[in-house]
Amino acid sequence: xxxxxxxxxxxxxxxxxxxxxxxxxxxxxxxxxxxxxxxxxxxxxxxxxxxxxxxxxxxxxxxxxxxxxxxxxxxxxxxxxxxxxxxxxxxxxxxxxxxxxxxxxxxxxxxxxxxxxxxxxxxxxxxxxxxxxxxxxxxxxxxxxxxxxxxxxxxxxxxxxxxxxxxxxxxxxxxxxxxxxxxxxxxxxxxxxxxxxxxxxxxxxxxxxxxxxxxxxxxxxxxxxxxxxxxxxxxxxxxxxxxxxxxxxxxxxxxxxxxxxxxxxxxxxxxxxxxxxxxxxxxxxxxxxxxxxxxxxxxxxxxxxxxxxxxxxxxxxxxxxxxxxxxxxxxxxxxxxxxxxxxxxxxxxxxxxxxxxxxxxxxxxxxxxxxxxxxxxxxxxxxxxxxxxxxxxxxxxxxxxxxxxxxxxxxxxxxxxxxxxxxxxxxxxxxxxxxxxxxxxxxxxxxxxxxxxxxxxxxxxxxxxxxxxxxxxxxxxxxxxxx
Amino acid sequence: xxxxxxxxxxxxxxxxxxxxxxxxxxxxxxxxxxxxxxxxxxxxxxxxxxxxxxxxxxxxxxxxxxxxxxxxxxxxxxxxxxxxxxxxxxxxxxxxxxxxxxxxxxxxxxxxxxxxxxxxxxxxxxxxxxxxxxxxxxxxxxxxxxxxxxxxxxxxxxxxxxxxxxxxxxxxxxxxxxxxxxxxxxxxxxxxxxxxxxxxxxxxxxxxxxxxxxxxxxxxxxxxxxxxxxxxxxxxxxxxxxxxxxxxxxxxxxxxxxxxxxxxxxxxxxxxxxxxxxxxxxxxxxxxxxxxxxxxxxxxxxxxxxxxxxxxxxxxxxx
Numbered sequence: 001x002x003x004x005x006x007x008x009x010x011x012x013x014x015x016x017x018x019x020x021x022x023x024x025x026x027x028x029x030x031x032x033x034x035x036x037x038x039x040x041x042x043x044x045x046x047x048x049x050x051x052x053x054x055x056x057x058x059x060x061x062x063x064x065x066x067x068x069x070x071x072x073x074x075x076x077x078x079x080x081x082x083x084x085x086x087x088x089x090x091x092x093x094x095x096x097x098x099x100x101x102x103x104x105x106x107x108x109x110x111x112x113x114x115x116x117x118x119x120x121x122x123x124x125x126x127x128x129x130x131x132x133x134x135x136x137x138x139x140x141x142x143x144x145x146x147x148x149x150x151x152x153x154x155x156x157x158x159x160x161x162x163x164x165x166x167x168x169x170x171x172x173x174x175x176x177x178x179x180x181x182x183x184x185x186x187x188x189x190x191x192x193x194x195x196x197x198x199x200x201x202x203x204x205x206x207x208x209x210x211x212x213x214x215x216x217x218x219x220x221x222x223x224x225x226x227x228x229x230x231x232x233x234x235x236x237x238x239x240x241x242x243x244x245x246x247x248x249x250x251x252x253x254x255x256x257x258x259x260x261x262x263x264x265x266x267x268x269x270x271x272x273x274x275x276x277x278x279x280x281x282x283x284x285x286x287x288x289x290x291x292x293x294x295x296x297x298x299x300x301x302x303x304x305x306x307x308x309x310x311x312x313x314x315x316x317x318x319x320x321x322x323x324x325x326x327x328x329x330x331x332x333x334x335x336x337x338x339x340x341x342x343x344x345x346x347x348x349x350x351x352x353x354x355x356x357x358x359x360x361x362x363x364x365x366x367x368x369x370x371x372x373x374x375x376x377x378x379x380x381x382x383x384x385x386x387x388x389x390x391x392x393x394x395x396x397x398x399x400x401x402x403x404x405x406x407x408x409x410x411x412x413x414x415x416x417x418x419x420x421x422x423x424x425x426x427x428x429x430x431x432x433x434x435x436x437x438x439x440x441x442x443x444x445x446x447x448x449x450x451x452x453x454x455x456x457x458x459x460x461x462x463x464x465x466x467x468x469x470x471x472x473x474x475x476x477x478x479x480x481x482x483x
Numbered sequence: 484x485x486x487x488x489x490x491x492x493x494x495x496x497x498x499x500x501x502x503x504x505x506x507x508x509x510x511x512x513x514x515x516x517x518x519x520x521x522x523x524x525x526x527x528x529x530x531x532x533x534x535x536x537x538x539x540x541x542x543x544x545x546x547x548x549x550x551x552x553x554x555x556x557x558x559x560x561x562x563x564x565x566x567x568x569x570x571x572x573x574x575x576x577x578x579x580x581x582x583x584x585x586x587x588x589x590x591x592x593x594x595x596x597x598x599x600x601x602x603x604x605x606x607x608x609x610x611x612x613x614x615x616x617x618x619x620x621x622x623x624x625x626x627x628x629x630x631x632x633x634x635x636x637x638x639x640x641x642x643x644x645x646x647x648x649x650x651x652x653x654x655x656x657x658x659x660x661x662x663x664x665x666x667x668x669x670x671x672x673x674x675x676x677x678x679x680x681x682x683x684x685x686x687x688x689x690x691x692x693x694x695x696x697x698x699x700x701x702x703x704x705x706x707x708x709x710x711x712x713x714x715x716x717x718x719x720x721x722x723x724x725x726x727x728x729x730x731x732x733x734x735x736x737x738x739x740x741x742x743x744x745x746x747x748x749x750x751x752x753x754x755x756x757x758x759x760x761x762x763x764x765x766x767x768x769x770x771x772x773x774x775x776x777x778x779x780x781x782x783x784x785x786x787x788x789x790x791x792x793x794x795x796x797x798x799x800x801x802x
Contacts, residue, residue, distance in 0.1 A: 060587075061579065061594045233580050246583035251485050268486045270639060270791045271739070 012460055013430040017159050017418040019084060030087040030478055033197045037190075038082070038428075046081060046423055049189050053079055056188070062181050064466060065236050077178060078471030083186060083193075084420045084433060084453040091200075091477040094155065094163060094437060095447045097347030100337055102151045102439040105170055105324045107340040109147035112323065123339055124332045132329075133377075134171075134322025136285055142318060143216040144442070149280075149316035150209070151439040152176075155347065155451075157418040164348045164415060166434070168333065170325045171317060172282045175452040175472075176205060176438050177240035180247075182452075182474040198479040200449035205438070206247035209280075212442025213248075216314045217277040224277035227253045227267060231283050231299045241282050250280075255287075260303035265313045278314045285319050327376045327410045328354060350415060356407035364411040365402065368395050371411045373402065386462060388414055417462055420473065422455055432456045434464050435475065450475035488584045489643045490792040495577035495585075495593075496631075496647030502570035503624035504655035506617040509557055511662055511689035513613060515682060516550075528553050529665070554613065555605055567620055571600045574627075586634035589627070596623040642733050646787065649733070653726035654780050657773045659690060660713050663706070664770040683709050690721045710769055711761040723776065724756040730783075737791065745786040752779055 020031045027035045054076065057063075063074035086094070111118050112129050119126045129135055152173030154166040183202050187194065210226065217224030230241035232254050245252035257267050258276065266273035286293045289304040307313045323329065331352045334345040353371070355361040364371055367387075374384040385398040402409050419430035437451035453473040454464035464470040512531050528548050532541050540563065545552040560566045575597035582590050608616045628648065635641050663686055683704045687693040692712060699716070700708050717724045731753045734746045764772045 058598065059591055059595055061582075061590065233576075242579075242582040246587075250583075251488070252581075252583045253485065254487070257485055257487055270484050270486055270489045270643075270737070 009429065009459055013419050016416050016430070016432070017157060017162075018430060019157070019418050019420045019433070028087075030085045030090075033195075034083065034085060034193065037193045043426060043428075046428075047426060050081055050423060053081060053185055053189055056185055057181075060181070061239070062178070063239055065234055065238055077466045078457055078469075079182060079185065080422050080455055080457075080471050080473045081186075081189070082421050082423060082428065083474040083476050084435075085476045085478060086450070088478055088480045090161075091449060093161065093346065094435070094451075095449070097163065097165075097345070098151075098153045098437050098439050098447050099445055100341065100343065100346050101153060101165065101168060101333060102148060102170075102441060103445060104333065104336040104340050105151070105168060106145060106147055106441060108336045109170075109318075109321060109324055110142065110145040111340075113147075113320065118336065118339055121339065123335045124329075128328055128332075129323060132323045132326065134285065134320060134326070136320030136322075143314065146216065146441045147318040147321045148324070149212055149216065149318075149441050151441070152436045152452075153347075153439065155435045155437070156415055157433075157435070158416045159418075162348065164350050165330075165333070166350060167327060167330055168325050169436075170321045171284065173436070173438070174237040174240055174282075175436055176448070177243040178472050179438070179448070179450065179452045179475070180205060181243075182472060183450075186474045200477040200479050202448050202450050205440075205448045206244060208440055208446065208448075209244070210248040210250070212440055213278050213280055213316055215442045216316060218311050218314050221277045225267075225274060226278040226280065227251045227258075227276055229253055229255070229258070229279050229281040229283055231287065235282075237282065244280075255283075255297075255299045255301050258301045258304075260301060260307055263307060263310055263312055265301065265304060265307050276313060278316065280316050285322060288315075288319065327352075327374055328356070331410075350412045353411040355402060355409040355411065358406075360411075361402070361406045365399055368399060368411075370413065372414055373398060373409055373411045376408050376410060386414065389462070414462065417456075420453070420455060422457070422471075422473070424457060424459070429459075431459075432462050432464065433473070449477040484584070484639050484643075486792055488581050488640065490788075491577040491581045492584065492640050492643045493647040493787075493792065495574050495581070496644040497651040498570045498574035498577065499593075499624050499627050500648050500651040501565075501655065502567045502574065503621050504652070504659065505557060505565070505567050505570065506620035507655075507689045508659055508662065509554070510614065510617045511659065511685050512553075514685035514688065531557060531662075551605065551609075554608065558608065558616070559603065559605060568600060568603075571597055571623075584640050586630070588630045588634045592623075592627055592630045596627070639737060642737050643791075646730060646733050646737070649726040649729045650780065650784050650787070652721060653723050653730070654777060656690065656713055656721050656723060656726070657777050657780070659686065660710065661770060661773045662686065664773075679706075680704055687712075692719060692721065695719060706769075707761050707765060710764060714764060714772075715756060715759055715761060717757075724753075727753040727756050734787075743790045745783060745790045748779070748783045748786055752776075752783070 148170035152169040213226045228245040265276045287297045287299045290297045290300045292305040337345045353360040353364050369387045371387045417432040420433045421428045422431040433455045435451045453475045455471050456464045457471045558567045575593045578593040714723045716722050731749045
């Protein structure tokens with residue numbers, strides 16, 4: 001099937017958990033069917049399919065915007081044809097773990113905006129909450145105490161049953177549109193690959209999301225008006241905003257389309273103002289209301305905050321969820337799970353050094369070449385240092401940044417991310433992958449089976465972010481009894 | 484529907500229609516340039532710049548009015564906002580902003596058109612043949628309208644698309660007809676002579692009305708009949724009358740019984756086209772008549788903007 005892989009590369013990748021094959025080179029049960037299917041294909045025909053996939057993505061306009069000088073350009077996220085497969089027993093662990101985390105996080109958010117029991121119990125340092133820039137105005141009338149209606153949990157795998165959470169994204173996580181489109185493209189290009197195995201369908205995500213959004217409408221409106229609020233076409237996730245609005249059949253609005261009058265939010269339509277009940281917002285807190293936050297923001301809706309406070313419009317995700325998803329609060333999630341649910345965390349946290357602590361800071365500075373150092377509020381793989389992959393000079397420069405404001409940084413050991421077979425340079429080679437399952441909360445909490453698998457296409461790279469040249473794969477969950 | 488959605492749909496259709504008609508105008512100029520007249524070939528191109536505004540801009544950026552420069556500027560120049568390139572880009576941007584409100588087929592059609600448009604440069608178009616390029620633009624526009632008609636819900640969004648198409652087409656037909664006014668007959672030629680005949684024939688062909696003329700009139704090509712066909716015949720799909728019949732009925736559906744000013748304006752122009760006579764048009768002067776029509780049509784466009792596609796400022800005062 002595959003051609004020769006360079007020896008040093010093969011040696012490097014041999015150290016990591018391989019999703020498809022065990023250490024003896026035997027194909028794992030979940031991959032048996034796929035391996036058989038791939039064996040029947042030549043590398044040439046895979047290359048042809050790859051071209052077809054790229055053309056399809058381009059024609060369908062599945063792109064993300066990249067800010068460049070003088071505007072923005074659209075790029076394709078590289079798509080890899082070889083799916084990543086999870087056996088139902090593996091998925092079961094991931095699913096239960098994600099549900100548990102998001103439940104605890106929602107309870108935590110409700111708690112800190114109400115009784116603050118966890119702070120009184122001194123399980124989470126109060127200043128981490130009160131000094132957090134995302135600690136916002138208290139929202140009222142939160143339906144079923146849900147703050148994070150949509151969450152994306154970033155996971156990496158290091159062994160058979162070893163999944164580690166890298167971060168919990170509970171503000172406005174992106175990527176679900178790629179998850180759904182990847183499946184569409186796979187079913188279009190490789191219908192035969194699905195034969196003989198039960199791959200869990202993912203297509204009803206928009207429907208479930210809409211159901212949850214309708215459920216949180218204030219005053220139990222019978223036919224609530226739900227809109228999706230986007231920062232606009234220059235946002236990197238604009239494709240996703242359009243995609244979800246289209247799939248849910250709701251209006252895609254920008255700040256200028258909305259206004260506040262008589263204590264309610266309205267949108268401007270060709271037939272006059274129409275009242276809005278629920279806003280699925282893909283805009284950060286700070287840009288929501290220029291009267292309350294950034295005064296000059298053109299993305300915002302003046303007076304929106306007062307309507308939220310009056311309980312006349314529901315926001316998903318609620319304002320102020322960001323408190324729970326920064327990289328410092330992350331270390332306390334296992335405690336939240338114990339405190340609120342009385343359970344042990346199913347998914348592991350990565351050992352994390354808090355540089356706000358002078359001792360830990362010193363340890364990190366001394367061992368920086370073995371660690372990954374990140375900004376607490378950073379995202380997209382920007383502003384981080386990967387110790388083992390950096391030069392002495394880069395390490396020194398980074399140390400200087402850390403010393404200016406240690407509290408703004410955390411550090412973690414470099415993880416041995418698992419690898420997945422990936423079409424690279426005309427060969428099938430192992431590449432590092434992560435996984436972002438999406439958790440929906442509303443009437444019920446559920447996880448879409450699979451998630452977005454991101455893959456580091458560059459050889460030996462551990463960075464999977466699309467802004468750093470990462471790609472994506474379709475992610476299959478095999479249903480019970482399938483293998 | 485959301486005002487800004489309506490606005491993007493309206494302009495999406497206007498942009499595509501204008502791209503098509505710009506190709507038609509280029510085509511009529513190229514045909515006229517093939518005629519043996521004592522007029523310099525280059526001068527035949529001047530009207531294109533007059534009617535598709537951009538005269539000053541062109542002369543600032545290009546040294547001479549040649550075949551090649553005209554195609555570069557009117558078809559391919561990204562810095563000319565009225566070029567076919569820019570119009571297709573704008574239509575696709577409108578579509579991208581409103582993907583959730585149009586059918587996926589409509590989006591894919593525009594996206595594919597834009598992807599292909601980007602691959603053209605002058606050499607490519609020349610190799611291909613100019614006529615083939617103009618045909619391509621027309622086909623992409625036909626395809627767009629067909630896809631809209633065949634796949635989109637016939638709701639208000641669809642109506643705003645139709646409105647954009649026919650407001651733009653009315654403007655463009657009037658401008659194409661006016662080309663003949665700008666392309667003066669050389670002094671050595673007489674009105675009704677063969678040069679005059681070929682000029683009118685070229686014009687008819689450019690709007691796909693040559694066969695229709697023959698079918699209806701069974702006669703040689705006379706200017707007043709060409710004008711009658713393109714102004715007053717309701718069954719001629721690019722005529723002013725036809726465009727206004729659709730504009731008016733679409734506005735009726737959109738206004739939902741409200742006495743909107745745009746409806747009144749459209750009704751007034753429609754009545755003139757319904758009951759007008761071609762003799763009266765020529766008494767006024769064809770050029771004068773068309774100029775007045777273009778102004779009225781423009782005023783209607785602005786009124787539609789005000790009545791439906793309210794900007795936030797206007798809206799803030801209204802509520």
